[in-house]
Amino acid sequence: MADAVIVVALLLVAATATVAVATRDPARQALVLSVLGVVLAVLFTVFQAPDVGLSQLAVGSALTPLLLMLTVRKVRRRGRDEEHER
Amino acid sequence: MNGWTLAATVGLAGGLGTALWGVATGPLRRRVVAQNLATALACPAMLLLAQGYGRPAYVDLGLVLALLGPVGTLVFARLLADELAEDPPRAWVATWAVAALGAVTVIALCVATGPSRAMAKLLVIGALLIGGNVIASRALAGGFRRVGRG
Numbered sequence A: 001m002a003d004a005v006i007v008v009a010l011l012l013v014a015a016t017a018t019v020a021v022a023t024r025d026p027a028r029q030a031l032v033l034s035v036l037g038v039v040l041a042v043l044f045t046v047f048q049a050p051d052v053g054l055s056q057l058a059v060g061s062a063l064t065p066l067l068l069m070l071t072v073r074k075v076r077r078r079g080r081d082e083e084h085e086r
Numbered sequence B: 001m002n003g004w005t006l007a008a009t010v011g012l013a014g015g016l017g018t019a020l021w022g023v024a025t026g027p028l029r030r031r032v033v034a035q036n037l038a039t040a041l042a043c044p045a046m047l048l049l050a051q052g053y054g055r056p057a058y059v060d061l062g063l064v065l066a067l068l069g070p071v072g073t074l075v076f077a078r079l080l081a082d083e084l085a086e087d088p089p090r091a092w093v094a095t096w097a098v099a100a101l102g103a104v105t106v107i108a109l110c111v112a113t114g115p116s117r118a119m120a121k122l123l124v125i126g127a128l129l130i131g132g133n134v135i136a137s138r139a140l141a142g143g144f145r146r147v148g149r150g
Helices: A004-022 A026-046 A050-085 B003-024 B028-053 B056-079 B081-086 B092-113 B117-140 B145-149
Strands: none
Touching: A004 A026, A004 B003, A026 A050, A026 B003, A026 B028, A026 B056, A050 B056, B003 B028, B003 B092, B028 B056, B028 B081, B028 B092, B028 B117, B056 B081, B056 B117, B092 B117
């Protein structure tokens, strides 16, 4: 019974990671990845590793989505500029 | 397993499960709202886990999540602004329901802690959580669009 929270956290991580892989559009994938960061932090907390959870939260919930979204924007803008030059 | 951990388990399974469903399906406006609510639901669960394990140091995780969750949502609100402007999300019922859940959790934990410095920290986390959640929802709905362009 005490392991119920561990099972729930593991199932959530497995489901979120599967959804992240199955999503095709990069912008929507960044949204799922942000949720995955939070769920992973919960998993680390449940495993009594709050220090790892803290760094996972800092990187996963804000930094990874920011980098991904900036990259998507730059790639789209570059594609639009090249179409204009033709 | 005590009542606090049980409450955290139920909150995680129900809340994050629903948020995962919302972020995996549907139009973009539903996905951004679900992402925002996922962080707002995970924070009370972290606080409940800290109380359940009897380790006050774990409360820091809830504090960091209450600070960084809205920041992540604001990133999406800024960089997806063009796509969200055509179809703005309106989810005030869900936002206030989650905010009320966070408030109830923080009040229950404050009652269990008793008046001390730990209680002040919990109240700060609760204020950050609800304030950040409401601000992020307003940004998603386009409430700050004029500010961003001006």
